[in-house]
Structures are given as structure tokens and as C-alpha cells.
Amino acid sequence: MSTVSAERLATVFVEVADTLVDDFDLIEFLQMLTQRVAGLFDTGAVGLMLADHHDRLIFMAASDENARLMEVFQLQHDDGPCLDAFRTAHPVTNMNLAEAAHRWPKFAPRAALAGFQAVHAFPLRLRDDVIGAMSVFSSASELDDADSRIVQSLADVAVIGLLQERAIRRGEILTEQLQGALNTRVVIEQAKGIVAQSHGVDPDEAFVLIRLYARNNNRRLSEVAHTIVTGLPNLPTLRP
Numbered sequence: 425m426s427t428v429s430a431e432r433l434a435t436v437f438v439e440v441a442d443t444l445v446d447d448f449d450l451i452e453f454l455q456m457l458t459q460r461v462a463g464l465f466d467t468g469a470v471g472l473m474l475a476d477h478h479d480r481l482i483f484m485a486a487s488d489e490n491a492r493l494m495e496v497f498q499l500q501h502d503d504g505p506c507l508d509a510f511r512t513a514h515p516v517t518n519m520n521l522a523e524a525a526h527r528w529p530k531f532a533p534r535a536a537l538a539g540f541q542a543v544h545a546f547p548l549r550l551r552d553d554v555i556g557a558m559s560v561f562s563s564a565s566e567l568d569d570a571d572s573r574i575v576q577s578l579a580d581v582a583v584i585g586l587l588q589e590r591a592i593r594r595g596e597i598l599t600e601q602l603q604g605a606l607n608t609r610v611v612i613e614q615a616k617g618i619v620a621q622s623h624g625v626d627p628d629e630a631f632v633l634i635r636l637y638a639r640n641n642n643r644r645l646s647e648v649a650h651t652i653v654t655g656l657p658n659l660p661t662l663r664p
Contacts, residue, residue, distance in 0.1 A: 454485035462487035468563040471495035474556035504531035505545035510557040615649035633662040
């Protein structure tokens with residue numbers, strides 16, 4: 425049985441469902457989703473991928489740098505739980521990495537080397553449509569059936585919110601919206617690298633600085649990242 429309190433769970437579900445706002449930012453929303461899931465169960469790390477218009481998975485968000493590296497590794501080697509969950513539309517739960525080399529010969533040893541003991545993956549789906557997948561990396565505990573249903577439900581609510589936001593707010597084609605977000609993600613990763621190098625911090629801290637500046641100055645995360653990458657005269661001064 426899940427140890428997550430009903431009050432905490434209700435708060436997270438409301439936050440994940442709240443996509444119908446004028447300044448909705450897809451990247452920020454997905455980032456929030458990964459961090460909330462990681463925080464619910466102290467799972468260690470969470471990463472998320474979405475499919476582009478060619479039905480290819482691309483990294484979109486992660487709760488920390490370790491999760492990002494695990495997601496990118498899966499894509500580079502076409503091997504891992506997130507890809508399985510996306511292709512089968514079924515969750516992958518409680519896979520012991522020490523015993524998973526036969527299933528993921530490249531990913532399992534790499535994830536174990538990173539300090540993780542178990543991995544789970546959940547499809548981002550609505551009925552027959554699967555638009556991505558979310559990985560949950562654990563350094564110790566397993567997810568029981570109740571917790572697995574909670575994570576899958578959060579993923580399902582997120583997809584419903586994305587589709588609803590598209591249909592009601594903008595009327596855009598989902599693939600076009602996702603493609604724009606994929607392009608934005610590339611710029612954000614470039615901005616993280618620039619800030620990390622110029623401020624002598626790691627990528628996680630660089631992302632925090634960029635995000636904090638965007639919030640404090642009421643600017644979109646993607647806008648601030650673009651400003652950093654292009655090196656415009658109004659390059660923001662980021663302070664720890």
C-alpha cells in the first residue's frame with residue numbers, strides 16, 4: 425500500500441492537471457512532472473521522453489542530471505525501459521538492474537554503474553495513442569502495485585492535460601506543439617552548458633540558475649535560454 429498521504433497526492437494531481445493557463449509552458453510543465461514524481465516516493469530520479477512527428481523518442485525533462493544522462497543513453501543505444509514502455513504501451517516495473525542485462529545488455533550495466541538498483545517505466549498514453557514515456561530510477565526501494573498505479577495515473581493525467589490544452593487553448597496540432605518543445609529543449613541544454621562553464625557549476629545548478637532568473641523576472645524559460653545561447657546584449661546576469 426502506498427505511503428503517500430492523500431493530501432500530498434491530491435496536491436500533485438491538481439498541479440499536474442492544471443495546464444489550462446495563458447502562459448502554459450510545455451517544458452516547464454514536464455520538468456515539474458518529473459520532479460513531483462521523484463519527490464513522491466524518494467525514488468531517486470525521473471526522466472521523460474516525448475515522440476516527435478516521426479514517432480521517434482526525444483529527451484524532454486528530468487528531475488536531475490543523472491536521470492537526463494540515463495534517458496539520453498537509452499536513446500543513443502536504442503536500449504532501455506523507457507523505449508520498451510513506449511513501444512508496448514505497457515508499464516515496466518520493479519526491474520532489478522543486476523538481473524536485467526539479458527533484457528537491456530547496454531542500459532542495465534550503465535544504470536547500475538550510476539548507482540541505481542531498480543528501474544520502472546510508464547507510457548504516456550491516452551487510449552491507443554502513446555506520445556512518450558517516463559522512467560523512474562530507484563537507488564533502493566521498489567514500487568508496490570498502489571505506487572505503480574499512482575505514477576501511471578499521473579502520466580495519464582499529464583497526457584490528458586496536454587491534449588486538452590492543445591484542443592481548447594490553441595487548437596494546434598499536437599505534433600507541431602511537441603516539435604516546438606523538442607527544439608526548445610535543445611536550446612535549454614545549450615544554455616545549461618554555457619552557464620555551467622561560465623559560472624563553474626554543474627548542469628543541475630546551471631538549470632536552477634536559469635529557471636530562477638526566468639521566474640524572478642517573469643520570463644519564459646525558453647526565452648531566457650535563447651537569450652543565453654544567442655549572446656544578445658541583454659544577456660541575463662545569473663547569480664547563485
